[in-house]
């Protein structure tokens with residue numbers, strides 16, 4: 518278990534990590550960061566836990582991670598950006614974490630729409646963005662990330678799709694160092710967010726995504742759409758060329774048709 522002091526030592530960030538809350542066990546770091554957001558806590562605050570009893574994933578799913586071997590974190594942000602660009606914060610976090618992991622491991626990291634990071638084609642990181650919108654605009658954002666770092670075994674139903682850095686790279690990682698790297702990358706990229714230069718983030722995200730030009734299916738709760746993944750929409754949606762025309766999707770599980 519790392520302490521808040523250890524994490525902050527030598528971090529040297531401007532915004533991200535100015536306040537850090539560390540828990541041994543918590544229900545969900547995202548839920549905690551949302552409580553902080555409602556209470557007016559400053560942006561850049563980070564919540565870290567060794568274990569979550571109610572880790573949240575997309576579409577009401579759970580995020581399950583072994584205790585003490587992974588990274589579970591949420592970052593509270595209050596960027597002044599238009600509401601319609603708020604979804605791009607997932608791409609911002611993806612790019613920052615991809616850069617950090619790539620530097621730590623030397624392995625190329627792929628982005629998968631909408632919120633996954635892959636290593637050797639398997640998911641090792643999921644991001645859950647929870648935006649709180651008011652009439653005037655984005656009130657605050659919580660960006661939660663679960664990074665499978667040193668976990669070596671996964672439940673049988675996830676075995677084919679999930680992995681960890683340790684499994685892919687056959688070495689264990691210092692989680693404190695990796696977390697500091699992630700917070701530093703988020704901090705330096707946050708300047709682009711602040712300045713509204715989210716197109717730079719989208720470009721790097723798209724360069725890390727291999728599905729463009731390929732036939733994909735997007736499974737949503739009530740339908741499945743098939744089409745060629747063409748590009749990212751300016752707001753982070755996925756533009757598909759379908760037999761009936763061009764459409765943009767904002768949620769769903771994507772599979773490349775082989």
Ligand code: BTN
Pocket residue numbers: 544545546547548569571572573574575578580589590591632642643644645661662663664
């Ligand atoms: C997904 O792939 O469905 C997104 C998973 C996000 C999980 C992380 S773990 C830390 C943070 N706290 C949560 O409750 N969820 C996110």
